[in-house]
Amino acid sequence: xxxxxxxxxxxxxxxxxxxxxxxxxxxxxxxxxxxxxxxxxxxxxxxxxxxxxxxxxxxxxxxxxxxxxxxxxxxxxxxxxxxxxxxxxxxxxxxxxxxxxxxxxxxxxxxxxxxxxxxxxxxxxxxxxxxxxxxxxxxxxxxxxxxxxxxxxxxxxxxxxxxxxxxxxxxxxxxxxxxxxxxxxxxxxxxxxxxxxxxxxxxxxxxxxxxxxxxxxxxxxxxxxxxxxxxxxxxxxxxxxxxxxxxxxxxxxxxxxxxxxxxxxxxxxxxxxxxxxxxxxxxxxxxxxxxxxxxxxxxxxxxxxxxxxxxxxxxxxxxxxxxxxxxxxxxxxxxxxxxxxxxxxxxxxxxxxxxxxxxxxxxxxxxxxxxxxxxxxxxxxxxxxxxxxxxxxxxxxxxxxxxxxxxxxxxxxxxxxxxxxxxxxxxxxxxxxxxxxxxxxxxxxxxxxxxxxxxxxxxxxxxxxxxxxxxxxxxxxxxxxxxxxxxxxxxxxxxxxxxxxxxxxxxxxxxxxxxxxxxxxxxxxxxxxxxxxxxxxxxxxxxxxxxxxxxxxxxxxxxxxxxxxxxxxxxxxxxxxxxxxxxxxxxxxxxxxxxxxxxxxxxxxxxxxxxxxxxxxxxxxxxxxxxxxxxxxxxxxxxxxxxxxxxxxxxxxxxxxxxxxxxxxxxxx
Numbered sequence: 310x311x312x313x314x315x316x317x318x319x320x321x322x323x324x325x326x327x328x329x330x331x332x333x334x335x336x337x338x339x340x341x342x343x344x345x346x347x348x349x350x351x352x353x354x355x356x357x358x359x360x361x362x363x364x365x366x367x368x369x370x371x372x373x374x375x376x377x378x379x380x381x382x383x384x385x386x387x388x389x390x391x392x393x394x395x396x397x398x399x400x401x402x403x404x405x406x407x408x409x410x411x412x413x414x415x416x417x418x419x420x421x422x423x424x425x426x427x428x429x430x431x432x433x434x435x436x437x438x439x440x441x442x443x444x445x446x447x448x449x450x451x452x453x454x455x456x457x458x459x460x461x462x463x464x465x466x467x468x469x470x471x472x473x474x475x476x477x478x479x480x481x482x483x484x485x486x487x488x489x490x491x492x493x494x495x496x497x498x499x500x501x502x503x504x505x506x507x508x509x510x511x512x513x514x515x516x517x518x519x520x521x522x523x524x525x526x527x528x529x530x531x532x533x534x535x536x537x538x539x540x541x542x543x544x545x546x547x548x549x550x551x552x553x554x555x556x557x558x559x560x561x562x563x564x565x566x567x568x569x570x571x572x573x574x575x576x577x578x579x580x581x582x583x584x585x586x587x588x589x590x591x592x593x594x595x596x597x598x599x600x601x602x603x604x605x606x607x608x609x610x611x612x613x614x615x616x617x618x619x620x621x622x623x624x625x626x627x628x629x630x631x632x633x634x635x636x637x638x639x640x641x642x643x644x645x646x647x648x649x650x651x652x653x654x655x656x657x658x659x660x661x662x663x664x665x666x667x668x669x670x671x672x673x674x675x676x677x678x679x680x681x682x683x684x685x686x687x688x689x690x691x692x693x694x695x696x697x698x699x700x701x702x703x704x705x706x707x708x709x710x711x712x713x714x715x716x717x718x719x720x721x722x723x724x725x726x727x728x729x730x731x732x733x734x735x736x737x738x739x740x741x742x743x744x745x746x747x748x749x750x751x752x753x754x755x756x757x758x759x760x761x762x763x764x765x766x767x768x769x770x771x772x773x774x775x776x777x778x779x780x781x782x783x784x785x786x787x788x789x790x791x792x793x794x795x796x797x798x799x800x801x802x803x804x805x806x807x808x809x810x811x812x813x814x815x816x817x818x819x820x821x822x823x824x825x826x827x828x829x830x831x832x833x834x835x836x837x838x839x840x841x842x843x844x845x846x847x848x849x850x851x852x853x854x855x856x857x858x859x860x861x862x863x864x865x866x867x868x869x870x871x872x873x874x875x876x877x878x879x880x881x882x883x884x885x886x887x888x889x890x891x892x893x894x895x896x897x898x899x900x901x902x903x904x905x906x907x908x909x910x911x912x913x914x915x916x917x918x919x920x921x922x923x924x925x926x927x928x929x930x931x932x933x934x935x936x937x938x939x940x941x942x943x944x945x946x947x948x949x950x951x952x953x954x955x956x957x958x959x960x961x962x963x964x965x966x967x968x969x970x971x972x973x974x975x976x977x978x
Contacts, residue, residue, distance in 0.1 A: 351520040351584050352459075353443060354466060357417040358427075359384055363444035367466070368521025369502050369594075370581055371448035375430045376411070380444050384411075416451065421468035423451040446521065449501050453596040459520070460591040461584070462606045502594055503641055504601060506580060507557040508532055514580045515641040516558075518592070518601070522583030525556065526571045536572060548574050555611070556586060559603055562613040565589055636662070639671050648675040666695030670702045673709075682713055693722070700730050707739055716746045734763040742773050750780045761790060768794050768801070775807050784811040800831050802838070809841045818848040829858075836866035844875040847882065855879040870899045878911060886918035897928075906936030913945050917952075925949035929962075940970035947975065 352367040363380060409429050416423040427445070435443065458467035506516040514528055527534075536549035549572040555564040565586050573580075589610050593602040605612070635658045642651035652675050655668060662668035673688035689706040696702050707722030723740040726733060741756030754777050760770040771790040778787035788811055794804040805828040812821035825841035832838060839862035846855035859876035863869050877892030893912035897904055913928035929946030932939055947962030963975035 351522060352461065352466070354418060354447065356445070356447060357415075358413055359415060364442075365445045365447040366443045366521055367452075368446045368448055368519070369452065370517050370519030370521050371446050372450060372501055374416075374427045374446060374448045374451050375435070376427050376445040377432055377435050377443075378429050379432050381411070381429055418447070418466070419468065421455055423454055425450065453502075453594070456596075457594040458592070459594075460606070461588045462591070502601060504558045504582070505647065506582065507555075508580075509534070509554050510557065515638060516580035516582045518587060519581040519583050520587060522581050524550075524569065524571050524585050525567060525583045526573060526579075526581040527553065527556075528573050528580050534572065538569075540569075540571065548572070556582065558582075563590070563603060563605060564611040565609060566611075636665070636668060636671075639668070643671055643675055643678075646678075648678045651675045652679075664695060666692045666699065666702070669695060670699075670705075674705070677709055682709060685709060686713060686715070693725075698729060700726050700733065700736075703729075704733075704736055704739075707736075707743075711739065711743060711746070714746075716743050719743045720747065734760070738764060738767070738770050741777075742769065745773050745777055745780075750777055753777050754781065768797060772801070772804055772807070775804070775811075779807050779811050779814070782814070784814040787811045802828055802832050802835065805831070806835075806837055806841060809838075809845070813841070813845055813848065816848075818845050821845040822849060834865060836862045836869050836872065838862075839865065840869060840872045840875060843872070843879065847875060847879045850882075852879040852882045856883070868899060870896055873899065874908060874911075877915065881911060881915055886915050890915035890919050890921065894924075904931075906932045906939055906942065909935065910939060910942040910945070913942065913949070917945055917949050920952075922949045922952040926953065933962075933965075937965075938969055940966045940973050943969065944973040951976070 353364055354367050356363045356365040358376075361380075361384065363376070365374075410426045411429060412425070413427050414424050416427070430445075435445070456469040458465070458469060460467075502518040503515055504518060506514050508514055508527060509532060511532055519526075524540075534551045534553065536551055538550045539547045540550050550569050551572055552568045553566070553570055555566050556570075557564040567585055570585070589605060589607055590603045591606055593604075595601070635654060639651045639654050642648075642654060651671065655662070655672050655675070658668070669688050669692035673685045673692055676682075676685035676688060686706070686709055689702065689709060693699070693703050693706050703722055703726050707719045707726065710716070710719035710722060720740070720743045723736050723743060726736040727740065730736065737756050738760035741753045741760055744750070744753035744756065753773070757770060757774040757777055760767070761774055764770050771794045775787045775789075775791035775794070778784070778790070788808065791804050791808045791811065794801050795808065798804070805824055809821045809824035809828065812818075812824060822842060822845035825838055825845055828835060828838035829842055839858050843855045843859035843862060846852070846858060856876055856879045859872050859879065862872040863876065866872065873892045873896040877889045877896060880886070880889035880892060890912075893908070893915050896908065897912055909928045909932035913925045913932060916922070916925035916928060926946060926949045929942055929949060932942035933946060936942065943962045943966035947959045947966060950956075950959035950962060960975065963973075966973035967975070
């Protein structure tokens with residue numbers, strides 16, 4: 310057993326990236342691994358738990374981390390109360406009710422630290438693994454907390470911290486092959502590492518990378534593979550063995566011929582790629598991006614052609630008898646981003662899953678990913694009917710409905726979620742978004758204020774809170790969440806539009822103009838951005854430029870009511886009364902029931918200046934009815950009545966205007 314190295318520096322060249330810039334890593338040696346498949350031995354590493362050193366099998370095929378019972382003595386660790394994990398243990402096939410769990414604060418490999426649950430297993434069970442005596446198994450529940458680099462030829466295990474540097478590291482890698490998958494279950498994050506695999510170029514399967522297995526275990530239905538001998542795998546006696554011409558993985562079509570593989574015994578339904586296959590590669594596993602990268606290390610790997618994308622699944626597995634196999638395959642294809650393949654599989658089993666809510670949910674999720682949103686909504690609607698208590702499905706259905714602008718239905722979905730799970734933060738946040746879209750701003754505000762506390766980094770929550778505050782006239786307060794969004798994304802169009810409106814409402818017109826101007830550069834086809842720029846230019850008395858901006862907004866949207874209003878106002882200020890009249894009239898036609906007093910007032914003035922006195926009177930009477938204290942509206946109503954010879958009515962209007970504001974006096978003649 311090699312000792313663990315406590316710290317190490319490798320260069321980018323060591324990752325196959327080129328260049329000499331150092332990369333900070335947390336390093337450990339791998340123990341000797343098997344070159345003979347029948348040895349069933351994977352990498353063994355040194356693990357330090359609470360100051361004691363243990364020898365663990367590194368097992369990417371295991372979802373959980375296990376520790377030998379006899380090694381627990383004298384360890385200062387906290388045992389987890391039995392009621393917290395009894396049910397979890399029953400769902401793990403390799404575990405039993407004699408086991409118990411420990412809470413570990415410091416499990417150390419090299420300088421990489423892990424925490425969480427580990428399970429204690431009887432010595433006899435662990436000894437069934439055909440390996441030098443090991444103290445435990447390090448599973449994916451710990452491994453996938455880091456970026457993992459494995460080089461079996463050089464006997465290196467490197468944990469690269471999941472930091473900002475990680476993204477630039479991965480951009481330069483070009484040997485992507487598959488997906489890592491995290492499963493939130495048993496009260497903790499566990500998982501396995503999956504790749505899509507072609508077997509003898511005949512069928513496709515989804516395989517688990519299994520560094521804990523010396524030999525690969527393959528599914529036989531649909532393959533022309535005949536048993537050629539028998540071997541023992543752990544506690545399984547007499548497992549058939551054979552050979553395969555090639556096992557292929559990855560976009561580059563990496564193939565390896567294996568002279569001895571295990572054929573799937575009774576009770577197993579998963580392909581495992583063991584050390585007989587993996588020892589030919591270096592691996593980089595990135596859980597955060599759900600990606601695996603392989604790179605060949607020897608000449609036994611044949612490159613290309615690419616992994617076939619439409620190979621059939623094993624045809625000899627009876628669909629009706631083994632629906633769980635097929636539904637699990639759908640889930641794996643989905644998590645591997647093979648959405649079309651998932652939908653093809655769902656079509657094969659459709660008549661057997663008509664009332665299977667999760668099958669409908671996976672159909673909906675897959676359709677959603679390939680932008681078939683209306684079809685996805687139909688599938689998820691069916692799933693929610695079949696799974697009325699599944700909060701996750703209903704929540705996703707609601708979020709899809711938001712994207713489809715089907716806000717009343719989205720409202721009902723989120724209300725249903727909150728009825729089953731009161732106070733669920735993500736449901737409350739999305740309910741707030743829907744209420745904003747429905748114009749129910751006062752109801753949305755407390756939900757969105759709570760959302761930004763629960764999800765302080767969530768851009769959508771901050772953005773909708775800002776929009777909510779702008780709509781409520783709380784413009785100064787709205788700038789706080791809006792500016793948070795812009796600090797993360799300075800080109801966020803909607804944040805710029807809401808910020809521009811808030812600044813305009815605060816009479817910070819030059820800042821509003823600059824903000825809207827930036828929005829027009831980011832999205833020149835945004836009518837709203839050009840409208841905002843136009844009204845801001847008019848507010849700083851640049852009315853000719855305002856007209857030009859508003860012309861663009863109306864060209865982009867012929868029914869842009871605000872564009873017509875603000876252009877009419879700019880024309881009025883320029884003395885273009887006929888153009889002003891046309892715009893105000895169009896605005897009123899498009900918005901007759903929602904027009905405000907001051908909008909009718911401007912219509913009245915423009916009509917007056919082009920001698921349309923009857924329209925001026927009509928508009929003036931509307932304005933004064935909506936706002937009896939509008940002195941200017943009363944004054945122009947008086948002028949228009951006077952032109953029509955209605956002297957008494959004109960005198961009454963002038964009297965009211967003068968009473969409200971002495972500067973509006975009746976004309977002397």
